[in-house]
Amino acid sequence: MKKLFKKLFLLNLLLLIFIGCSKDDLLTENESIPEIDSVFETLKAWGFSDHEIEDMGTYYLVDKDIVFYKNKKYHKPENSNTKQREHPNSVTINSIQVFINPGMNQAWRNASVDAINRWNNASSGLLLNITTTTANAHIEIMYDSQDPALTLAANVFGMGEFPATNGLPGTRIWINPDFNACSGAITQNMRISNVQHELGHNLGLTHTNQTFGSLIPGTPSTDAQSVMNGGQACTINNFSTGDFSAVAFLFPPLTPTGSSLVCNTSTAVYTIENSNIPLTWTTSSNLQILSSSNNSITVKPVNSSFNGSGFVQANSPTQNIRKDVWIGKAVVDYIEFGNGIGETDYFCSSHYGNTYDIFPRLSGTTHQIRLRRWPSLSIVYSPSTNYSGNSGTLNYTPSPGWYVFGIRRTNPCGTSEWFETEVEFVDCSNNEGGGEF
Ligand SMILES: [Zn+2]
Structure with a gap:
């Protein structure tokens, strides 16, 4: 059996969303577990228990809403927690053409457009384009009645198709316009959210609340609001915060690389x-x-x-x-002074610990400082040290009076001219509460 696994590659599987009324509304339980075969063993390896695997003849129905065909082969899973999940097959393109079948009614065509817009507004590196021809379409959204090979059951809202092994998304999304199994009327938001959900399958997301698929890092451990929850066709409503994280994981936001x-x-x-x-x-x-x-x-x-x-x-x-x-070079727009007392517009001649902050804040810079006496402008303090960062402490205390404080910055492009600003040194020793002299 293990040998067999190695030779096999992944094939698509179809995934059905049933409504989440009660389990009894779905398919009848099959008491007898079938002969052991490779698909069945894989399902067991995924952690599904016997009672979750129903033998439907040509396929197994697992967890009430996922179809595994007996004549196809599936990879083993990696985990069993509940959070956003991805299919083993990844979509490797990020500009995807979607054809909306014009034979659908206005409500469903609009729902398809709105669902696409929700995906495009997810701040990921994915772009869904609407195309008016099937010739270049990666995905087609259509009624089940427009596909002679398929009819969705009355309690199935829609069906998607997972990505293939060639890096392309699943090719079709089938919508059931006759679905009417929610407690109230079908709303436009339900249509939009269900197309949004099916797009998720075609783009590589499995169900958040079921065990099939690999966990996506950075998503919450449970997510009742996920639009990718299965069996919730009547209540799902747009992306959750965790869904946004999952979409960004599958399609990382575009980022220009290059020097800052x-x-x-x-x-x-x-x-x-x-x-x-x-x-x-x-x-x-x-x-x-x-x-x-x-x-x-x-x-x-x-x-x-x-x-x-x-x-x-x-x-x-x-x-x-x-x-x-x-x-170019780093510049100094202005400097803010601190003296440990509370005022910020003067230094204290009576203690060390006078501080300065340089603006704009820039990374990767060093700076030098100097102090000149007013009005002679003779240099009284000029350490050769190159200090790193955007701020520093002046460990020098001249006699009270007016001075000119200077800073020049260095970055890999060179060293700027001196930027100078007047500052008064005040004897703070009898005025620890701050204030002007
Ligand atoms: Zn689904």
């Missing part, structure tokens, strides 16, 4: 990996585009003496992905 620092006369390349989404690129006005392709851009500063912030941005049909960069 561009020196004045240098070029920099930014790339978005592993994406077939059509992208256009823009930049802040202080960067010019030297060349670009769909997934990459090369830029350089417009002005070789400019120091400051900028950005590069990849624009997809549904979102703009921006990366902030620093151009």
Whole structure:
């Protein structure tokens, strides 16, 4: 049997959503467990108990809503907790064409569009495009009655198809327009949420509340609000927080890679990996585009003496992905002073521990400080130390009076000019509560 497993590869399986009324509404229990075969053994290895596996002739019905065909082969599972799960077959493209069968009525066509929009608004690296031709469609949404090979039972709202081993999504979603098994009327939100659920199957999500599939890291251990819960066709309602995490795990958000620092006369390349989404690129006005392709851009500063912030941005049909960069040398816009007493606009000549904070906050910089006496401007303190970070403590106390405090910063592009600001040293020893002298 083990040898056999090794030779086999995964095939699709179909997954049914039944309504979650009561178990008795579903299929009758089959008391007799069938002969042991490889599919049955795999199901047992997944942790399903005998009473959860019903022999339906050509297939096993497991956990009331998953079909395992006896003539297909399935991989073994890895775990058995309850949380968002992924099918062993991953979708490896992230720009996917969806055909909405025009023979469906307006309500179902609109529901399909809205479900697609919910997926596109999930802030993942996935783009679902609506296509008007089946020729280039990866997924088709249709009524079961539009597929001569299939009829959904009256208590089945819809059915999806898991991804194939070729990295493409499941090809069809079947909708049952005659489904009317919820306690009240079928609402438009039910239609949208159920198409959304079936899209999840076609894109590689299994049921959150069932045991089939691999656990997705970073999702909650239980999730009653998951749109991917099985058997809840009448109550599922849009993505949960855990669902968003699961979608982002399967389709990581697009992120431009490349340096966050561009020196004045240098070029920099930014790339978005592993994406077939059509992208256009823009930049802040202080960067010019030297060349670009769909997934990459090369830029350089417009002005070789400019120091400051900028950005590069990849624009997809549904979102703009921006990366902030620093151009040129580090600058000092302003400094805030502290003296351990509470006031922030003067230093204390009576104690160490006067502090300063440099703005803007920049990573990867060092700085030097110096102090000049007012009004002679002679240097009274000028340590050679390169301090790291955006703040520091001044361990030097001159006599009270006015001084000029200077800072210059260094980053890999070079060292800035001195930035200077006036500061008064005050004898704080008799005024620990702070205040002006
Ligand atoms: Zn389902």
